[in-house]
Every structure is written in C-alpha cells, then in structure tokens.
Amino acid sequence: MEEEKPSSSESAAHEEDGKTSSSTNGDQGWQTVTYAKRRRKSQPSKPSPVLDPEKSISEAISDSSNVFVPLEQQAEEQIRLRHLQESQKAAAETVSKSKPSTSGSSSDDGGDSDGEVSRGAENKVEAKVEAKKPNEKNPKKKKITISNAAKEIDASALAAFLADTTKAYEEFHFLQLMRFSDYFTRAFSEISPSQFQWSKMLKESSVEKNSIMPLCYVSEPVYKTSIEWISKCSANALGEFLIWSLDCILEDLAGQRSGAKSWTKSIIFPQSKALVGIFVGIAMVLRQKPGVLISQLPTLMDHPRYQGQDKIPLYVWVISQACAGDLGVGMHSWAQILLPSVSGNSSCNPQLRDLVLQLVERILSDPKARVLFNGVVKKGVRLVPPHSLDKLMRLAFPAPASRIKATERFEAIYPTLKKLALAGSPGTEAMKQVSQQLLHLAAEAISESKLNHSAENPELSKEAAVVFIWCLAQNADCYKQWEMLHLANKEASVIVLQMLAGQWNEHAMRLAPLDNMKETLKSLRLKNRQMLAQVADPYWQACFKDANKYCEVILRRLTGRFSCMRSGVIVLTLAIASGAIFLSPNMDLWDWKNLHIMISSSVLNIK
Numbered sequence: 085m086e087e088e089k090p091s092s093s094e095s096a097a098h099e100e101d102g103k104t105s106s107s108t109n110g111d112q113g114w115q116t117v118t119y120a121k122r123r124r125k126s127q128p129s130k131p132s133p134v135l136d137p138e139k140s141i142s143e144a145i146s147d148s149s150n151v152f153v154p155l156e157q158q159a160e161e162q163i164r165l166r167h168l169q170e171s172q173k174a175a176a177e178t179v180s181k182s183k184p185s186t187s188g189s190s191s192d193d194g195g196d197s198d199g200e201v202s203r204g205a206e207n208k209v210e211a212k213v214e215a216k217k218p219n220e221k222n223p224k225k226k227k228i229t230i231s232n233a234a235k236e237i238d239a240s241a242l243a244a245f246l247a248d249t250t251k252a253y254e255e256f257h258f259l260q261l262m263r264f265s266d267y268f269t270r271a272f273s274e275i276s277p278s279q280f281q282w283s284k285m286l287k288e289s290s291v292e293k294n295s296i297m298p299l300c301y302v303s304e305p306v307y308k309t310s311i312e313w314i315s316k317c318s319a320n321a322l323g324e325f326l327i328w329s330l331d332c333i334l335e336d337l338a339g340q341r342s343g344a345k346s347w348t349k350s351i352i353f354p355q356s357k358a359l360v361g362i363f364v365g366i367a368m369v370l371r372q373k374p375g376v377l378i379s380q381l382p383t384l385m386d387h388p389r390y391q392g393q394d395k396i397p398l399y400v401w402v403i404s405q406a407c408a409g410d411l412g413v414g415m416h417s418w419a420q421i422l423l424p425s426v427s428g429n430s431s432c433n434p435q436l437r438d439l440v441l442q443l444v445e446r447i448l449s450d451p452k453a454r455v456l457f458n459g460v461v462k463k464g465v466r467l468v469p470p471h472s473l474d475k476l477m478r479l480a481f482p483a484p485a486s487r488i489k490a491t492e493r494f495e496a497i498y499p500t501l502k503k504l505a506l507a508g509s510p511g512t513e514a515m516k517q518v519s520q521q522l523l524h525l526a527a528e529a530i531s532e533s534k535l536n537h538s539a540e541n542p543e544l545s546k547e548a549a550v551v552f553i554w555c556l557a558q559n560a561d562c563y564k565q566w567e568m569l570h571l572a573n574k575e576a577s578v579i580v581l582q583m584l585a586g587q588w589n590e591h592a593m594r595l596a597p598l599d600n601m602k603e604t605l606k607s608l609r610l611k612n613r614q615m616l617a618q619v620a621d622p623y624w625q626a627c628f629k630d631a632n633k634y635c636e637v638i639l640r641r642l643t644g645r646f647s648c649m650r651s652g653v654i655v656l657t658l659a660i661a662s663g664a665i666f667l668s669p670n671m672d673l674w675d676w677k678n679l680h681i682m683i684s685s686s687v688l689n690i691k
Contacts, residue, residue: 228274230360231301237271239305246313257321261365264313265329268361280360282333283340286397287435291442295404298360299367311372322369322376327383329366333359333398334389341394367405374409377402378463381420396425396436400443411447411455412462415504418444419472427475434490441493448500460507461514470521473505474529477551481544483533506554516559523555523562527569530576549583552576556601557594563604570608571615574627577608581634588641602642609635 245267246260253259286294299307314322336359370377384390384399399421407414422440426432447453460467468476480498482491505522508515529548533541555562570577584591595601612632619625 227276227279230272230275230279230298233272233275233360234301234303234306237268237303237306239303239309242267242306243309243313246309250313257317258324261317261321261325261369262328264310265325265361265365268364270361272360272364275360282359282363283337283397286401287439291400291404291439291446294401295408295446298363299371302364307368310368314369314372317373319373319376319379322373323379326366326369326376326380329362330384330390330398330402332362334395337394337398366402370402370405371409374406374413375463377406377417378413378465381417384421393425393433393436396422397439400439404443404446407443407447407450410462411450411452412459412467415444415447415456416462416465416467418447419468419501423472423475427479434488437490441490441497444497444501445493448497456504457507460504466505466518468501468505470505470518470525473502473522473551474525476501477529477547478544481541481547483541483544506551510558516561519555519558519562520565522551523565524569526552526555527573527576530579531573534575534579545579546583548576549579552580553583553591553595560600563600567604567607567611570611570631574615574624574631578627578631578634581608581631581638585634585637585641588638598642602639605635605639605642609639 246264249260249263253263280298285297289297403414403417403422406417418440422443426437426440456467476494476498479494480491481495482488506518508518526548530545530552533544533548556566566577592598609632612628612635615628616625616632619628
C-alpha cells in the first residue's frame, strides 16, 4: 500500500513550525499559540513561576499559568457574598411585611416622606417603651380563698347537676356520690395547698375549731340541697364513699411524709387541690348519716392501712362530724378507735393525747349528753364496751410512778363513762354478757396490779374489785365463773374477798339473795385448803391463807345474819300473838292449840 502523504497545507504548517522553533531558539521570533488549561490540569502547581532564560517563551508561559487562580477564587468569593446579601435582604423584607405598617404612603412619595415615617415609628416605639417602664412587673393573679370559692357554688346549679347525675347513674349510688364529690372538687380546684394545710390544721388547732372546717364556708342553701340528696343514697354506697374518701386523704398524707423525708424546699401534694372538696363531702355525709361510720368501724379497726398515731388527728375530725349528727355514734367511735390508740402506749405523743381528750370532753359537756344514757346500745353494740372500760380504768388509775399530766383528765371522765358502760336493764341477756366479760377483765386487772410486788397499784385493784362485785350482783352465773377463775387469779380473789369482808353491810343488800354467795364461798374455802396442802411457796401459801380467812369471815356473817333474822321473826311472832290474846274481847274463845301450832311453824320456816 502506498503511504498517505501529507497535504500541502500540512506540510507548510510543519515547515512553519520548524521555522518558528528554530527562530525561537535562535532570535526570539514569533510564538506558537498553545492551550494552557489543558496542560495545567495534568501538571502540578508550582509555588512561583521562574523564567528560565534557557527555555522558550511558550514553555515559560505554560509554567506560569497558575497566576490566574487567585482571580478565579476572588470571583467565586464575590458571587458567594452577593448571594448572601440577597438572602439577607429577602429575610429583612419578610420581617418588615410581618409587622403592621406605620404609614399608608407608598415608595413613590419620595425620600422625605420615608424619613418622616421612620422617625414617627421610632417616636412611637420610644413612647411605648416609656409607657411600659412604670409597669415593668406584671400584676400578680389574685388568690381565690376558700370562702370566695364556696360563695361561687350555686344551690340551683348543684340541684340540677345532682338531678342529672341521679338520672344518668340511677342504679349506681356509689358513682353518684363520686360525681357529687367531683362537683365540689372542681368548685375548690383553685385552692392551693398552702391555703388548706389540713394536716397541720387538724394537729395544731383545737377540736372545736376543726369540727366546723371546712364546712363553715359552704352556704346554707348548698348544704341543705346536698344533705337532702345524700339522705336518698343507700347505706352501702355511703360506706364505700367514706372509705374511698379516707383513702384519698391518707394517700395525700403519705405523700407529705415522703416529701418531708426527701428534704425538698417545697413539698408538692399531688391531690391537695381536691382535698377541700373531699373534706366537704365527708362532713356532709357523716352529719346526715352518722350511722355510716359505725358500719365501717371494723374496717378502720382491723386493716393495717388505717392504723397508726399519724391518723389520730384525721379520726378526731371524722368523729367530730359524726357527733354533729348523733352523739352516741361519736361516743362509740371514740371508744373503739381513739381510746385504744392512747391506752397502754407510754410513747404516745402528748399533743395527740390532748386531741383525743378534747373530743371526749366535748362530747360529755354537750347539753344533749344526757341522751347517751337513753341509748347505751347503738346498732346492737354498747356505746362503751367492756374492753373500753377496762382500758379507761387503767388510764384513770395507773401506778403511782406512771402518772402523767393527762391522768387527772382521765380520772375526771371515768365516772361518767363507767356509768355508760354499766348502764342497762338488770337480768337481760345483754347485761349478763356484759357482766361476764367485765368479771374476767376485772380479775385480770387486779392480778396484773399485784404481779409486780415492788410497784403495786392499790387504786386499780380497788376499782377493779368494785366492778367485780357489780358483776356478781348482775348475774348469778358470775358466781360459777368466779369459782373457775379462782386458782388462776387467786390474788384477785383475795382482794375481792377482803373488800366483801370489810364492807359487808354495804354490799350485802346488792348481792341479795345470798344463797349463791354462800355456796361459792364454801367452794372457794375447799379449794384454798386443798392448795395449802400442795404448794410450798411461802408467798402463795400466804395468799391462800388470806383467801381462806376472808371466806370464813364472810360465812360467819352470813350465818349470823340468818340467826339474827330467825330470832327477830320469832320475837315478832310472839309479840303479835301476845297482843292478839290480850286484845281479844273473848278470852275463852281463843284456841291455845292453834296459837302453839302457828308459832312452831314460823320457827321451822326460819330454820
């Protein structure tokens, strides 16, 4: 194949290039144009181009092509700044559009009008700032007091609400009561915890003052509307509502204790805003239906959740509400809940003990307190049960070394409460049960008072012996019970026998007829003699000897009493017969034989 030949133009160019390069190397003639950018991409940049005299001009220019880089960077920086200025301008325009226009003139009004508008806007802003300076602090929101919140409750609105609630939950009384409580909760929702510190109030204020809180703020129409509606609720629902309400309060009390332990500056009560309404609801229920409290006493007495001295102020308030409706319910609740909390507990807080005493003193000083004796039994239970009298007796007659300031106050209320505990119709089945329970408790009290020989309690022994003898007078079965308790409570028998022997004339009339007493004394004398032959301890021997001695004394008095009665009857019969003989108008008609028979039969009957 023939090789392709270059064209004339190409050959001319080659020739021209050869000339150019030769001339360049020689006499610095014309230069050939080259593309510097293509060569710059492939070649690394050099810090500074240096012209070598031995190189051609074209090579020198190609080596110094990086001098345009700063110009390109400057152009890119200008473009970036221009975009930034445009974005800032757009943002400024957006802000200006969001603000209300201070002038209705357009941009066509000229520079003078724009200046005037801007100066007017600035003056207005300054005027507003100056006007706000005196009121830099925002005015505080006015606190709503409990009284103001209670005044806002409208009786007619409440009646309408209760009517709708009754219709909506016709068969669910407990839900109705929940809605009732919620109504008052919302009514007092603006009350802060600091305005109603119920725990501090119930503990530090007097019982008389606390008994009317917070119900004293509720108007009479609202109260009447509420209790009329409550009277239609079932007793079971009211009992459930009472326990639910107490649970809410005790939950708040637990929150207070946990907050105090964490040592926070401000304690937050999670339900405190609702507690005013809950307290109002409890007060209304207990004042209208006080018997609800008695039905719930087993729960409050037995469940551990409701135990503890920290609950005493709350229970004092609860019972004071029931007292407003029925003093008997309050008296029984006090004896069942509060009295055990302060009896037999030397570590009881004196402040809490004072609250318990304040309540019972308030009950007994009430002008209507006499009605307590007309109803000593409430709903099948006694106002002051036997075990309550036993606790009260120990508080009123402690050992001499255990007396405290409150002892005198217990001594003052003891006689009245004792009468309540012993009141009732003699011979009834209820009184028989009471006498049997008290006989056992009195024997234990005497034995315990004599147990510690170095610190005996003669006052308690004496009072318990009086109660013991009262039981014998009420129930003939108590004599048999005494025989069974004698050996286990021999010290108690000694104290009772000693009192009977020393005050026989006082007790004999109450214990008549004395046949049961005579039989019991003979039984006790036999047991004493048997034990004297068995025991070797000097103390117990002395005890049985004393018991046997007093039995003999009383038996002699019983025998002497019968002898005196027999002699007196004989003398009286003879006197009547003699008078009849001498006063008879016809002496011959008198039948001496019949007279002898009459006198003889009288003597035999006495024997």
